[in-house]
Amino acid sequence: MEKITKEIYLKWYEEMLFWRKFEDKLAAVYIQQKVRGFLHLYNGQEAVLAGSLHAMDLSKDKMITAYRNHVQPIGMGVDPKKVMAELYGKATGTSQGLGGSMHIFAPKQGFYGGHGIVGGQIPLGAGLAFADKYFKRNAVTLCYMGDGAVRQGSLHETFNMAMNWKLPVVFICENNGYAMGTSVERTANHTDIWKLGLGYEMPCGPVDGMNPEKVAEAVSEAVERARRGDGPTFLEMKTYRYRGHSMSDAQHYRTKDEVAEYKKIDPITQVKETLLENKYATESEIEAMDKRVKKLVKECEKFAEDSPYPEKSLMYDAVYEQEDYPFLPHKL
């Protein structure tokens, strides 16, 4: 693993803060109905992404996740202005405004979505890894899922084949305690999700998902295993989401005190404390980073606001059509 230095901590602070503020902005513009449809925010879970990125080779490794997917592509190098524009449904967005919140997609940067079907991305992640192995690209796929997705049959089918074929994939469950309003305790007899790997003899374990350094260590070990041809790993990141499942969640299933308890171990606060304790940054340097973040979020908002909506004709370009399709009359 690349050593975790002062520079890494500085980068983590600024990036994680940007992701947090970017999503706070999304929540605000959603209330103004500038962003519509569903909106699932990642606030609280940022350490999982920051630590994972440290373990990846961004020139070739890939990432795939569920619908809580706005900041991952930014971490992988996608212009955040384009992500914001996508959420606004604008032509300058990552999918020309046709994907929206749940479907950010940027294969050039190795980001393969953005999937709304719970667990749907798990076999797709294994498929990406299969292709990399087949074409000998020496690349690794990080495949994320929520705690709600691990009860899907597709996880078990995928774990079985991924182990059998020793695919270069790291399966990462972001256990944020809830699947919509259903707690992990109410979902299954056992709550140690990482143990699901044991049934497939897949290397597995729990990780403190609120601490980017712990995440980086665990994911690096898993990525190295995958890259040397020794197959998949299953990691359970113990994390928490501060906001509701989506913007329309009244959150009756948990108390405000519970949320406050988790905020005490907030990943960004933890990183800030490390910066100050180790004298990696002064208060005024941190203030300068805060200002840069604020400015960049504003720029993203302005870019999205000023961008045009896509042309109506694009609707017809973006759907699958087979001219000689039998049985149905050709419409266009």
Ligand SMILES: Cc1ncc(C[n+]2csc(CCOP(=O)(O)OP(=O)(O)O)c2C)c(N)n1
């Ligand atoms: C196959 C399928 N079943 C049900 C749903 C409805 N649904 C959307 S999100 C969700 C909960 C998933 O929770 P989790 O996997 O823990 O992810 P989190 O939202 O916590 O990130 C459900 C049941 C769906 N989208 N797809």
Ligand SMILES: [Mg+2]
């Ligand atoms: Mg969950």
